[in-house]
Amino acid sequence: MIEQRYTIGEYVRERRHSVGMSCGEMAVRARIPRVVAEEVESGAREPSSDTLTQLFDALQVPVWFRGHIGSLTRPDFLPSGLGAVPDTPTPDDLADLRSLTHPACFQVLPTFDIVAANSAYQRWFPGVEAGTNALEWMFLNPAAKAVLPEWSAEARLLVNAFRVLSPGLADDKRIAEIADRCGRAPEWDRMWTAPLRPDELHRDRVLVRDPVTRRNRGMIARIYAPEFPRRPWMLYRLVPGA
Structure with a gap:
C-alpha cells in the first residue's frame, strides 16, 4: 500500500x-x-x-x-474502496507500458524515480532502466547531453519541478540523496537557484536525437495520471507531433 x-x-x-x-x-x-x-x-x-x-x-x-x-x-482526494495500490508495476501494468510504440515510462513524482521504461524509451535514452532517477541521469550520464540537443532547457525544467514539488511531499533524506549526487555536475548549483521565466515553464516539445536516423526530432511531451486502476506513478510519454 x-x-x-x-x-x-x-x-x-x-x-x-x-x-x-x-x-x-x-x-x-x-x-x-x-x-x-x-x-x-x-x-x-x-x-x-x-x-x-x-x-x-x-x-x-x-x-x-x-x-x-x-x-x-489530501487524504479525502482518493475515494475509499478502490483496493490496494501496488508499490511496483504489476505484470498487467508492464504489458500496458510495453504496448506503447513510442518512448514511455512510469515516473514517481516529485523525486522523478523511474519505476519502469518501455524498450523505445530505453533506446532513445541510453542508460535508463527501472530504478534510474531521471534527475541523476540528466546530470550525471553523458548520454543525456548527446541525445538532448536542448539539454540545458530540459534540465532546468526538471530541476524546477523537483525544487517546487519536493519540499513537504518527498522524504527529506531522499531529496538530499538526489541533490548530493546531482551536485557533482557543475551546472547543478546554478540551475537549482535560477528561477524560470513563464514562457520556459510552458514547454511541451522535447527535441531528441532519433536513435535510428541520428537526426534531431521534435516530440510532444505528455504526462498522464492513472485513474483506473489507481497507481502512485505518472505515465510520461513522448509522441511525434502533428
Missing part, C-alpha cells in the same frame, strides 16, 4: 521555508489572516479551495503542479 505521509499543511510550510518566506509574509501575500495560515500549516484547519489557491499563488506554485500536490496530500 502507498502510505499517506504528508498533509497539505506540511507541504505549505515546507514550500514556504524553501522560498525563504515567513508565515506572516505568506499570509499578507495570500490576503488571508495570519491565524488562518498558521492553522493550515499546523493541520488545525482544512483549507477551502479558495484559501488553498491563494496560498499557492503566494508561494508561486505553478498551476499544473497543484492537482498532483492535492492528490499526494
